[in-house]
Amino acid sequence: MALFGKMENLNTPNKENKDMSEVEKVKVLIVGSGPAGYTAAIYAARANLSPVMYEGMQPGGQLTTTTEVENFPGYSDGVTGPEMMEDVKKQAVRFGTDVRFGMATAVDLSQRPFKVTIDGTKEMEAEALIIATGATAKYLGLEDETKYAGSGVSACATCDGFFYRGKDVAVVGGGDTALEEALYLAGLCKKVYLIVRRDVFRASKVMQARAEKAENIEILWKHQTKGLFGDGVVEGATLVKNQGTPEEEEVKIAIDGFFLGIGHKPNSDIFADYIDTNEVGYIKTIPGTAKTNVEGVFACGDVQDDQYRQAVTAAGSGCMAAIDAERFLAEQE
Numbered sequence: 001m002a003l004f005g006k007m008e009n010l011n012t013p014n015k016e017n018k019d020m021s022e023v024e025k026v027k028v029l030i031v032g033s034g035p036a037g038y039t040a041a042i043y044a045a046r047a048n049l050s051p052v053m054y055e056g057m058q059p060g061g062q063l064t065t066t067t068e069v070e071n072f073p074g075y076s077d078g079v080t081g082p083e084m085m086e087d088v089k090k091q092a093v094r095f096g097t098d099v100r101f102g103m104a105t106a107v108d109l110s111q112r113p114f115k116v117t118i119d120g121t122k123e124m125e126a127e128a129l130i131i132a133t134g135a136t137a138k139y140l141g142l143e144d145e146t147k148y149a150g151s152g153v154s155a156c157a158t159c160d161g162f163f164y165r166g167k168d169v170a171v172v173g174g175g176d177t178a179l180e181e182a183l184y185l186a187g188l189c190k191k192v193y194l195i196v197r198r199d200v201f202r203a204s205k206v207m208q209a210r211a212e213k214a215e216n217i218e219i220l221w222k223h224q225t226k227g228l229f230g231d232g233v234v235e236g237a238t239l240v241k242n243q244g245t246p247e248e249e250e251v252k253i254a255i256d257g258f259f260l261g262i263g264h265k266p267n268s269d270i271f272a273d274y275i276d277t278n279e280v281g282y283i284k285t286i287p288g289t290a291k292t293n294v295e296g297v298f299a300c301g302d303v304q305d306d307q308y309r310q311a312v313t314a315a316g317s318g319c320m321a322a323i324d325a326e327r328f329l330a331e332q333e
Protein backbone atom coordinates (compact mmCIF):
# COMPACT_ATOMS: atom_id res chain seq x y z
CA MET A 1 0.00 0.00 0.00
CA ALA A 2 1.43 3.31 -0.91
CA LEU A 3 -0.29 6.62 -1.24
CA PHE A 4 1.00 9.09 -0.13
CA GLY A 5 1.75 12.64 -0.01
CA LYS A 6 -1.85 13.26 -0.84
CA MET A 7 -3.58 13.63 2.46
CA GLU A 8 -1.14 16.02 4.03
CA ASN A 9 -3.72 18.78 4.09
CA LEU A 10 -5.65 16.76 6.62
CA ASN A 11 -3.04 17.91 9.04
CA THR A 12 -3.46 21.55 8.18
CA PRO A 13 -6.31 23.03 10.21
CA ASN A 14 -8.01 25.86 8.37
CA LYS A 15 -10.46 27.70 10.49
CA GLU A 16 -10.85 30.62 8.12
CA ASN A 17 -13.70 31.45 5.73
CA LYS A 18 -16.29 29.42 7.62
CA ASP A 19 -19.84 29.95 6.50
CA MET A 20 -21.88 29.31 9.63
CA SER A 21 -25.14 29.47 7.64
CA GLU A 22 -24.16 26.12 6.11
CA VAL A 23 -24.31 24.16 9.38
CA GLU A 24 -25.65 20.68 8.68
CA LYS A 25 -26.62 18.28 11.46
CA VAL A 26 -26.06 14.54 11.09
CA LYS A 27 -26.22 11.53 13.38
CA VAL A 28 -23.01 9.89 12.26
CA LEU A 29 -20.23 11.62 10.39
CA ILE A 30 -17.38 9.55 8.96
CA VAL A 31 -14.23 11.37 7.93
CA GLY A 32 -11.85 9.55 5.62
CA SER A 33 -12.47 6.67 3.27
CA GLY A 34 -10.58 3.44 2.64
CA PRO A 35 -11.50 0.01 3.96
CA ALA A 36 -12.09 1.31 7.51
CA GLY A 37 -14.29 4.27 6.57
CA TYR A 38 -16.34 2.43 3.96
CA THR A 39 -16.91 -0.55 6.25
CA ALA A 40 -18.01 1.78 9.05
CA ALA A 41 -20.37 3.37 6.51
CA ILE A 42 -21.87 0.00 5.49
CA TYR A 43 -22.58 -0.92 9.11
CA ALA A 44 -23.83 2.53 10.13
CA ALA A 45 -26.09 2.74 7.07
CA ARG A 46 -27.53 -0.72 7.69
CA ALA A 47 -28.27 0.39 11.28
CA ASN A 48 -30.37 3.27 9.88
CA LEU A 49 -27.98 5.92 11.13
CA SER A 50 -27.93 7.77 7.77
CA PRO A 51 -24.16 8.28 7.82
CA VAL A 52 -22.51 11.07 5.89
CA MET A 53 -18.97 10.38 4.74
CA TYR A 54 -16.36 12.85 3.57
CA GLU A 55 -13.87 10.83 1.61
CA GLY A 56 -10.81 13.06 2.01
CA MET A 57 -8.26 14.03 -0.60
CA GLN A 58 -7.85 10.50 -1.80
CA PRO A 59 -11.17 8.70 -2.05
CA GLY A 60 -10.54 5.06 -1.25
CA GLY A 61 -7.37 5.82 0.67
CA GLN A 62 -4.01 4.15 0.32
CA LEU A 63 -5.33 1.03 -1.40
CA THR A 64 -6.16 3.07 -4.47
CA THR A 65 -2.46 3.44 -5.12
CA THR A 66 -1.59 -0.17 -4.53
CA THR A 67 -1.44 -2.83 -7.20
CA GLU A 68 -2.67 -6.32 -6.53
CA VAL A 69 -4.25 -7.15 -3.16
CA GLU A 70 -3.82 -10.88 -2.66
CA ASN A 71 -4.55 -11.23 1.03
CA PHE A 72 -8.08 -9.89 1.44
CA PRO A 73 -10.41 -12.82 2.19
CA GLY A 74 -12.98 -13.44 -0.49
CA TYR A 75 -10.91 -12.43 -3.52
CA SER A 76 -9.37 -15.79 -4.33
CA ASP A 77 -7.74 -14.53 -7.54
CA GLY A 78 -6.62 -11.24 -6.00
CA VAL A 79 -8.04 -7.84 -6.83
CA THR A 80 -6.57 -4.43 -7.52
CA GLY A 81 -6.77 -1.89 -4.70
CA PRO A 82 -8.89 0.59 -6.70
CA GLU A 83 -11.34 -2.15 -7.74
CA MET A 84 -11.74 -3.33 -4.19
CA MET A 85 -12.36 0.20 -2.92
CA GLU A 86 -14.88 0.81 -5.71
CA ASP A 87 -16.72 -2.38 -4.66
CA VAL A 88 -16.85 -1.47 -0.99
CA LYS A 89 -17.87 2.11 -1.75
CA LYS A 90 -20.75 0.83 -3.90
CA GLN A 91 -21.79 -1.36 -0.99
CA ALA A 92 -21.79 1.64 1.37
CA VAL A 93 -23.83 3.72 -1.09
CA ARG A 94 -26.26 0.86 -1.70
CA PHE A 95 -27.34 1.00 1.94
CA GLY A 96 -27.78 4.75 1.88
CA THR A 97 -24.45 6.29 2.89
CA ASP A 98 -24.17 9.87 1.67
CA VAL A 99 -20.62 9.79 0.28
CA ARG A 100 -19.19 13.22 -0.48
CA PHE A 101 -15.92 14.59 -1.75
CA GLY A 102 -14.31 16.87 0.82
CA MET A 103 -11.91 16.90 3.66
CA ALA A 104 -12.16 17.62 7.38
CA THR A 105 -9.93 20.62 7.98
CA ALA A 106 -10.78 21.55 11.60
CA VAL A 107 -12.74 20.09 14.50
CA ASP A 108 -14.20 21.14 17.82
CA LEU A 109 -14.74 18.02 19.93
CA SER A 110 -15.09 19.86 23.23
CA GLN A 111 -18.83 19.11 23.39
CA ARG A 112 -21.59 17.33 21.51
CA PRO A 113 -22.72 17.71 18.86
CA PHE A 114 -19.17 17.64 17.53
CA LYS A 115 -18.27 20.36 15.07
CA VAL A 116 -16.33 19.44 11.97
CA THR A 117 -15.31 21.94 9.31
CA ILE A 118 -15.14 20.63 5.78
CA ASP A 119 -12.70 22.19 3.29
CA GLY A 120 -12.36 25.21 5.58
CA THR A 121 -15.88 26.41 4.77
CA LYS A 122 -18.71 24.02 5.49
CA GLU A 123 -19.73 23.37 9.09
CA MET A 124 -21.08 19.96 10.11
CA GLU A 125 -22.49 18.93 13.46
CA ALA A 126 -22.45 15.25 14.37
CA GLU A 127 -23.87 13.27 17.28
CA ALA A 128 -21.16 10.68 16.72
CA LEU A 129 -17.92 11.00 14.80
CA ILE A 130 -15.93 8.19 13.19
CA ILE A 131 -12.35 9.05 12.32
CA ALA A 132 -10.96 6.97 9.44
CA THR A 133 -8.38 9.38 8.07
CA GLY A 134 -5.63 6.82 7.52
CA ALA A 135 -1.96 7.53 7.22
CA THR A 136 0.37 9.28 4.79
CA ALA A 137 3.76 8.30 3.40
CA LYS A 138 6.84 9.39 5.29
CA TYR A 139 9.78 11.14 3.68
CA LEU A 140 13.40 10.95 4.79
CA GLY A 141 13.50 14.66 5.60
CA LEU A 142 16.16 15.55 3.05
CA GLU A 143 16.06 19.03 1.51
CA ASP A 144 16.49 17.40 -1.88
CA GLU A 145 13.14 15.61 -1.52
CA THR A 146 11.47 19.01 -1.58
CA LYS A 147 13.80 20.38 -4.21
CA TYR A 148 12.97 17.57 -6.63
CA ALA A 149 9.33 17.06 -5.64
CA GLY A 150 7.48 16.27 -8.86
CA SER A 151 10.83 16.17 -10.69
CA GLY A 152 11.95 12.67 -9.84
CA VAL A 153 10.86 12.19 -6.22
CA SER A 154 7.70 10.24 -5.48
CA ALA A 155 6.11 8.21 -2.69
CA CYS A 156 3.75 6.37 -5.02
CA ALA A 157 5.12 3.95 -7.58
CA THR A 158 1.73 3.04 -8.97
CA CYS A 159 0.87 6.72 -9.46
CA ASP A 160 4.16 7.83 -11.00
CA GLY A 161 5.95 4.67 -12.17
CA PHE A 162 4.63 5.11 -15.70
CA PHE A 163 6.86 8.17 -16.17
CA TYR A 164 9.95 6.06 -15.60
CA ARG A 165 9.38 3.34 -18.17
CA GLY A 166 12.70 1.97 -19.42
CA LYS A 167 14.66 4.10 -16.94
CA ASP A 168 16.65 3.43 -13.78
CA VAL A 169 15.06 4.23 -10.43
CA ALA A 170 15.63 3.66 -6.71
CA VAL A 171 13.25 2.73 -3.91
CA VAL A 172 14.13 3.39 -0.25
CA GLY A 173 13.00 0.99 2.47
CA GLY A 174 12.94 -2.68 3.36
CA GLY A 175 9.30 -3.22 4.32
CA ASP A 176 6.35 -4.49 2.30
CA THR A 177 5.65 -1.03 0.93
CA ALA A 178 9.17 -0.66 -0.47
CA LEU A 179 9.23 -4.16 -1.92
CA GLU A 180 5.82 -3.78 -3.47
CA GLU A 181 6.94 -0.51 -5.06
CA ALA A 182 10.21 -2.07 -6.23
CA LEU A 183 8.43 -5.05 -7.80
CA TYR A 184 5.92 -2.82 -9.52
CA LEU A 185 8.67 -0.59 -10.88
CA ALA A 186 10.73 -3.64 -11.91
CA GLY A 187 7.95 -4.40 -14.39
CA LEU A 188 8.30 -0.96 -15.98
CA CYS A 189 11.85 0.18 -15.48
CA LYS A 190 15.23 -0.99 -16.75
CA LYS A 191 16.72 -1.25 -13.28
CA VAL A 192 15.53 -0.74 -9.72
CA TYR A 193 17.93 -0.11 -6.85
CA LEU A 194 16.48 -1.03 -3.47
CA ILE A 195 18.16 1.06 -0.78
CA VAL A 196 17.93 -0.80 2.54
CA ARG A 197 19.47 0.73 5.65
CA ARG A 198 20.10 -2.55 7.49
CA ASP A 199 21.22 -5.94 6.18
CA VAL A 200 17.76 -7.48 6.56
CA PHE A 201 14.32 -6.78 5.20
CA ARG A 202 11.35 -6.00 7.40
CA ALA A 203 8.98 -7.19 4.67
CA SER A 204 7.04 -10.47 4.63
CA LYS A 205 8.90 -13.56 3.41
CA VAL A 206 6.83 -13.89 0.25
CA MET A 207 7.68 -10.33 -0.82
CA GLN A 208 11.35 -10.83 0.07
CA ALA A 209 11.51 -13.90 -2.14
CA ARG A 210 9.92 -12.05 -5.06
CA ALA A 211 12.27 -9.08 -4.76
CA GLU A 212 15.33 -11.29 -4.51
CA LYS A 213 14.22 -13.23 -7.58
CA ALA A 214 13.63 -10.16 -9.77
CA GLU A 215 16.57 -9.87 -12.16
CA ASN A 216 16.48 -6.10 -12.49
CA ILE A 217 16.28 -5.32 -8.76
CA GLU A 218 19.65 -4.66 -7.14
CA ILE A 219 19.53 -4.62 -3.35
CA LEU A 220 21.90 -2.13 -1.75
CA TRP A 221 22.16 -3.43 1.82
CA LYS A 222 23.35 -1.11 4.57
CA HIS A 223 22.96 2.00 2.42
CA GLN A 224 21.44 5.31 3.47
CA THR A 225 20.54 8.23 1.24
CA LYS A 226 22.56 11.39 1.71
CA GLY A 227 21.17 13.48 -1.12
CA LEU A 228 19.99 13.69 -4.70
CA PHE A 229 21.56 15.49 -7.62
CA GLY A 230 20.62 16.59 -11.09
CA ASP A 231 20.01 19.63 -13.23
CA GLY A 232 16.38 20.49 -12.42
CA VAL A 233 15.38 16.82 -12.34
CA VAL A 234 16.80 13.85 -10.45
CA GLU A 235 19.78 12.37 -12.25
CA GLY A 236 21.27 10.46 -9.33
CA ALA A 237 21.54 9.84 -5.61
CA THR A 238 24.43 10.02 -3.22
CA LEU A 239 24.37 7.16 -0.75
CA VAL A 240 26.44 6.24 2.29
CA LYS A 241 27.34 2.59 2.71
CA ASN A 242 28.12 1.19 6.17
CA GLN A 243 27.43 4.53 7.82
CA GLY A 244 29.17 5.06 11.15
CA THR A 245 31.63 2.16 10.69
CA PRO A 246 35.30 2.11 9.62
CA GLU A 247 34.09 0.76 6.24
CA GLU A 248 31.89 3.81 5.61
CA GLU A 249 32.01 4.94 2.00
CA GLU A 250 30.10 7.25 -0.30
CA VAL A 251 28.40 5.70 -3.32
CA LYS A 252 26.73 7.48 -6.23
CA ILE A 253 24.03 5.88 -8.37
CA ALA A 254 22.59 7.24 -11.61
CA ILE A 255 18.77 7.24 -11.43
CA ASP A 256 15.86 9.17 -12.90
CA GLY A 257 13.36 8.45 -10.15
CA PHE A 258 13.62 8.22 -6.36
CA PHE A 259 10.72 6.49 -4.58
CA LEU A 260 10.02 6.52 -0.85
CA GLY A 261 8.76 3.36 0.82
CA ILE A 262 9.66 3.85 4.46
CA GLY A 263 6.33 3.81 6.23
CA HIS A 264 3.58 6.21 7.13
CA LYS A 265 2.43 8.96 9.46
CA PRO A 266 -1.10 8.83 10.86
CA ASN A 267 -3.38 11.69 9.75
CA SER A 268 -4.43 12.70 13.23
CA ASP A 269 -3.10 16.23 13.63
CA ILE A 270 -6.45 18.03 13.43
CA PHE A 271 -7.82 15.88 16.28
CA ALA A 272 -4.77 16.12 18.53
CA ASP A 273 -6.16 18.91 20.76
CA TYR A 274 -8.96 16.57 21.90
CA ILE A 275 -8.04 12.97 21.14
CA ASP A 276 -5.27 11.05 22.90
CA THR A 277 -2.56 9.79 20.58
CA ASN A 278 0.65 7.87 21.13
CA GLU A 279 4.07 9.47 20.78
CA VAL A 280 4.03 9.24 16.96
CA GLY A 281 0.44 10.36 16.52
CA TYR A 282 -1.57 7.13 16.27
CA ILE A 283 -4.97 7.65 17.91
CA LYS A 284 -5.37 5.62 21.09
CA THR A 285 -8.49 3.52 21.32
CA ILE A 286 -9.75 1.67 24.35
CA PRO A 287 -8.47 -1.90 23.82
CA GLY A 288 -11.06 -4.15 22.22
CA THR A 289 -13.15 -1.18 21.04
CA ALA A 290 -12.99 1.72 18.59
CA LYS A 291 -13.69 4.22 21.39
CA THR A 292 -11.36 7.17 21.89
CA ASN A 293 -10.99 9.19 25.08
CA VAL A 294 -13.84 11.45 23.88
CA GLU A 295 -17.22 9.79 24.31
CA GLY A 296 -18.96 9.63 20.97
CA VAL A 297 -15.77 9.82 18.91
CA PHE A 298 -14.50 6.57 17.42
CA ALA A 299 -11.39 5.76 15.39
CA CYS A 300 -10.68 2.97 12.94
CA GLY A 301 -8.14 1.95 10.32
CA ASP A 302 -4.55 3.07 9.95
CA VAL A 303 -4.98 6.30 11.92
CA GLN A 304 -5.22 4.17 15.07
CA ASP A 305 -3.27 1.06 14.04
CA ASP A 306 0.51 1.03 14.28
CA GLN A 307 0.65 -2.75 14.44
CA TYR A 308 -1.22 -4.48 11.64
CA ARG A 309 -2.15 -1.84 9.04
CA GLN A 310 -3.86 -4.31 6.73
CA ALA A 311 -6.96 -3.75 4.63
CA VAL A 312 -8.72 -6.55 6.46
CA THR A 313 -7.87 -5.25 9.93
CA ALA A 314 -8.87 -1.74 8.86
CA ALA A 315 -12.22 -3.08 7.63
CA GLY A 316 -12.71 -4.97 10.91
CA SER A 317 -12.00 -1.87 12.96
CA GLY A 318 -14.44 0.12 10.78
CA CYS A 319 -17.12 -2.38 11.66
CA MET A 320 -16.26 -1.99 15.35
CA ALA A 321 -16.44 1.82 15.10
CA ALA A 322 -19.92 1.70 13.56
CA ILE A 323 -21.23 -0.77 16.12
CA ASP A 324 -19.73 1.27 18.96
CA ALA A 325 -21.30 4.44 17.50
CA GLU A 326 -24.67 2.74 17.15
CA ARG A 327 -24.59 1.58 20.80
CA PHE A 328 -23.44 4.99 21.97
CA LEU A 329 -26.31 6.74 20.17
CA ALA A 330 -28.82 4.20 21.48
CA GLU A 331 -27.63 4.89 25.05
CA GLN A 332 -28.08 8.64 24.49
CA GLU A 333 -31.70 8.10 23.51
Ligand code: NDP
Pocket (backbone or CB within 6 Å): 001, 002, 069, 070, 071, 140, 172, 173, 174, 175, 176, 177, 178, 180, 196, 197, 198, 201, 202, 203, 204, 261, 262, 263, 264, 307, 308, 309, 310
Ligand atom coordinates in the same frame (compact mmCIF):
# COMPACT_ATOMS: atom_id res chain seq x y z
P1 NDP B 1 7.39 -0.77 7.74
O1 NDP B 1 7.46 0.04 8.99
O2 NDP B 1 7.02 -2.20 7.81
O3 NDP B 1 8.82 -0.72 7.02
C1 NDP B 1 9.50 0.50 6.84
C2 NDP B 1 10.83 0.21 6.17
O4 NDP B 1 11.48 1.45 5.89
C3 NDP B 1 11.79 -0.59 7.04
O5 NDP B 1 12.59 -1.42 6.25
C4 NDP B 1 12.62 0.51 7.69
O6 NDP B 1 13.90 0.10 8.05
C5 NDP B 1 12.71 1.51 6.57
N1 NDP B 1 12.94 2.85 7.05
C6 NDP B 1 12.19 3.55 7.96
N2 NDP B 1 12.69 4.79 8.13
C7 NDP B 1 13.79 4.87 7.33
C8 NDP B 1 14.75 5.87 7.07
N3 NDP B 1 14.68 7.06 7.67
N4 NDP B 1 15.74 5.62 6.20
C9 NDP B 1 15.81 4.42 5.58
N5 NDP B 1 14.94 3.41 5.77
C10 NDP B 1 13.95 3.64 6.63
O7 NDP B 1 6.43 0.07 6.77
P2 NDP B 1 5.66 -0.41 5.46
O8 NDP B 1 5.00 0.81 4.98
O9 NDP B 1 6.56 -1.14 4.54
O10 NDP B 1 4.56 -1.46 5.98
C11 NDP B 1 3.62 -1.08 6.98
C12 NDP B 1 2.63 -2.21 7.22
O11 NDP B 1 1.80 -2.35 6.07
C13 NDP B 1 3.28 -3.57 7.46
O12 NDP B 1 2.53 -4.25 8.41
C14 NDP B 1 3.19 -4.23 6.11
O13 NDP B 1 3.16 -5.64 6.21
C15 NDP B 1 1.88 -3.68 5.59
N6 NDP B 1 1.85 -3.68 4.12
C16 NDP B 1 1.27 -4.75 3.50
C17 NDP B 1 1.21 -4.83 2.13
C18 NDP B 1 0.57 -6.00 1.51
O14 NDP B 1 0.19 -6.91 2.24
N7 NDP B 1 0.40 -6.05 0.21
C19 NDP B 1 1.80 -3.76 1.27
C20 NDP B 1 2.42 -2.70 2.03
C21 NDP B 1 2.43 -2.69 3.40
P3 NDP B 1 14.15 -0.79 9.38
O15 NDP B 1 13.64 -2.16 9.05
O16 NDP B 1 15.62 -0.71 9.54
O17 NDP B 1 13.40 -0.11 10.48
